[in-house]
Amino acid sequence: MRRTNTTINPQLSRVISETGHTDLVVVTDAGLPIPLGMERVDLAYRPGAPGFLDVLDTVIAELVIEGVTAAAEVAESSPRILSALHERFDPLGIEIVLIPHVEFKKLTHGARAFVRSGEFTPYANVVLHAGVAY
Numbered sequence: 001m002r003r004t005n006t007t008i009n010p011q012l013s014r015v016i017s018e019t020g021h022t023d024l025v026v027v028t029d030a031g032l033p034i035p036l037g038m039e040r041v042d043l044a045y046r047p048g049a050p051g052f053l054d055v056l057d058t059v060i061a062e063l064v065i066e067g068v069t070a071a072a073e074v075a076e077s078s079p080r081i082l083s084a085l086h087e088r089f090d091p092l093g094i095e096i097v098l099i100p101h102v103e104f105k106k107l108t109h110g111a112r113a114f115v116r117s118g119e120f121t122p123y124a125n126v127v128l129h130a131g132v133a134y
Contacts, residue, residue, distance in 0.1 A: 044118035052119035066131030
């Protein structure tokens with residue numbers, strides 16, 4: 001067994017380890033369409049679980065991130081999610097770019113992988129732009 005405070009999911013651990021600078025990793029709610037052929041780390045096991053923020057925190061703990069993109073609609077539909085994103089990324093000096101959901105879905109087509117939570121909150125999705133540790 002791995003000694004860790006972060007992920008013990010082997011697929012998620014591998015995806016994070018294989019992610020390189022400028023790769024995109026999408027952390028999603030239960031409803032975001034995932035294009036066919038894209039890698040999906042599906043952590044959902046029932047509606048609402050695991051929660052989007054729990055999954056996001058696990059990924060943040062292990063992945064170097066230089067940028068974040070979310071759907072602009074999150075501000076009106078799910079302000080609690082947007083506030084939580086700011087709580088996590090503002091202290092790190094990482095800007096959260098908001099774009100229309102239609103554009104957000106197009107951006108995801110270039111993702112390295114999708115990490116799916118069981119979240120049932122509208123627009124609880126982010127694209128993480130991988131950075132480099134040096």
